[in-house]
Amino acid sequence: MIRCVRHVTVFCALLLAALLVNADRVQFVQAPSLARNPANRRSLIVRWDRPRGDIYAGPERLTGSRDTGGRLRYRRTYTAGPRYAPVTGYASQTFGTTLLENAGDAVLSGTDPRLAPVPLWQAVTRAQAPGGRVRATVSPAAQKAAFDALGGRTGAVAALEPATGRILALVSSPSYDPGSFAGAGPADVAAWRRLTADPGRPLLNRAIRQTYPPGSAFKVVTAAAALESGKVTDPEAATDSPDPYQLPGTTTRLANEADGCADASLRRALELSCNTVFAKLGVDVGLPAMVRTAESFGFDAAGPAIPSRVTGSVFDTAMDGAQLALSSVGQYDTRATPLQMAMVAAAVANGGVVMAPYLIDQETDAHGSVVAVTRPTVLHRAMSARTAGLLQRMMLGVVTDGTGGNAAIPGVEVGGKTGTAQHGVGNTGTPYAWFICWARPKGASAAPVAVAVVVEDAAADRADISGGGNAAPVAKAVISAVLGGG
């Protein structure tokens, strides 16, 4: 009997050992995969258990947190949601994070190891640092000017500082309020469904995620290619350009909206936005040199990370003469994001150097101590300083003597280029109105701002004037805000 009791004791000890081994399996071996399981709400609960750190633009706080008292306790709020949505993105308890909310998530949520003063201790106690702050490069004045000037029309604005690549404004319209679906309730889901079903596509960030045919605004790139390749040495010299121009290998004749384009000089052709001159110039420069220049501006590559990834802009690398001619005036299948076109203008203003655009100025902990600062970096050299200088003068002429007169500001040198892009089957779609420009106060050596504006529903008869008529005033408002705001 004693022997049997001993056996029973051993049996129960084995049961206990099985429990311990199994507990080790669940709590140690499987713990990471259990924590990752999407049905496990713990990470969400912990994540929203404290107020999230805020995003700032200059002195302006763009975000906030509201205590809901629910299980997912703090809900994100936005002080000027639609205006800043293309900058902040959203941080939703149900639908995840985008843009700065996504790129700065570790700092904002407090999980970034750089926020922990003593990382190992933090790991042991599982204490989390309070959410840090992300400071955006955006200028509140420029952002407001761009948003208001677009006035709800479908379109986008991208503005940056040419010398550094700091993004000063990023606007997409129509926009949305990221606060409307920040929570996890039925109202949030309904708001999200409405936004995703909206034919106006308010959730689309047109400034960095949508490519448009750049139209005549692309002529700046073609002009740069002509100067860099040596096809044109003197912008004042007359070119050998017929009007109209018959596309190579076709019977299609390309015409101009303006008069005086036959044999016009490069400068005058840019001012008048002559299709014939630039189409022929592109063919004369040739595909390899055109592609090389377009690539040096940032086309045909993955778009830059600002730190959200910008959609890549495209200049076709395999085309016949007619296609090359059309591509050289920003048609055929040439496509660019508004931010890419702002980089084109900025490269001209910055002596030919394209700076990498960026949206995060610095990240700090909850008390304001800096944990990370973004330093400007060079992305490419798009052209020589001489070419840039020649282009600057030509772009100034566009505003003073050409199609860009609507962007003129007294006391400020504004260099611009208008564009109206045909699109749709047989060019039946409403054209897109473009304006790209840079500006510097008279006498200043550097241009503090470069802007690209696209307005999708430009009702216009004359191609290039509509870029000047619809888009240039928006750019002007942004320039005034940047220069006026300092």
Added chain:
Amino acid sequence: MRTTTADAPPPAVRRPERRGAELALLVPAVLIPLYGYVEVGLARRGAVPPGVAGYGGTLAGLAGLAHLAVRLRARNADPLLLPIAVLLNGLGLVLIYRLDLQTPGRAAAPTQMMWSALGIALFTVVVAALRDHRVPARYGYLSMAVALVLMVVPVFFPAVNGARIWIRVGAFSIQPGEFAKILLAVFFAAYLAANRHALVFTGRRVWRLRLPTGRVLGPVLAIWAVSVGVLVIETDLGTSLLFFGLFVIMLYVATGRTGWIAVGLLLAVAGAAVVGSLEPHVHGRVTAWLHPLAGTTTGQGAGQLAQALFAFGAGGLLGAGLGQGHSILIGFAARSDFILATAGEELGLTGLTVLFLLYALLAARGYRAGLALRDPFGRLLATGLAAILSLQVFVIAGGVTDLIPLTGMAMPFLAQGGSSVVTNWIIIALLIRLSDAARAHHPARPETP
């Protein structure tokens, strides 16, 4: 080298009584839950809970009362039993209080405290009134009759959460099956002790196993079959598994025949297979055991078991800290069947291991009393009671950690449930009595130099 000769009686060296040690161990057994109570308050509300003095005072008072009873009436009892029980009961109260804070309007801790007080009061009564552990042997058949009645009665009451195991009168509900397990242990011990020789030495031999005559084995087999049958009707799987294991273990200890273990295991496997495939309720449990996270991939969301596993996983090695986990996500059974998940999440693998070791120590002390006792009834009863504790812990802990299919039972002392707490205190009282007899009547041998 033994210096005593064979014909000389061993010298009457009594074991030390160890009541001081028991009292000394009771101090941390009360202070640790008290500390946990304060910690829960600090973590969840940032302040020491207002009831801390009342809670600590009540727990200390009850522990003192129990200690006094042991000191006066069971001087030689094992000094570990009472402190471990007090510690587990106290920790259970802390965990229930902690879960209460997240479900406003449904406070279970005060009720549990009341039942604990009743349990300790009954403990005191049993220790004081039951002077000889052999007395219950006389009431074997009565125990059996009462146990059967207790188990059958809930059939006439409505099911709660799929199981017909409660008697509910107004707000007051008891689970009679809990009390039945002590009574059945007493019956098995009494019957097997009385019929040991008949069980071992009579009957036909089949292959290597000697089957006892139906006259001897029949009654006990019938009782067992009836109880398990009733439980299956009531869908109280955990208790049927417990009774089955208890019966096999006690039969094995009484007869010393290993064959019974084999027969028991075969029957268990066969029974589980049949019930598991035929009974939809059980079948669902088996499916959930095999694929605990299935619902999370098919979009149905995490079921209770998956939530419990998430809780255990979140605890990791050191735990989230009392009051800082989210095991409330498990739902309605968080305080009862799944309370171990809260322990696992907030105290971690470390805390869970300590809990398992406390239960193991409790059971080991029971087996130890069983080994030391000389009379078959006492030995069988001590072994049976210790087996009840071991099997319960295994069945419920194994169920919520996905080691075995979930059957739904109360973790001794830890889980919310009045009947369970009271029953477990009576088990401890009986073990105190048995260990007292074991140590008093079985003097230790002198140390050899």
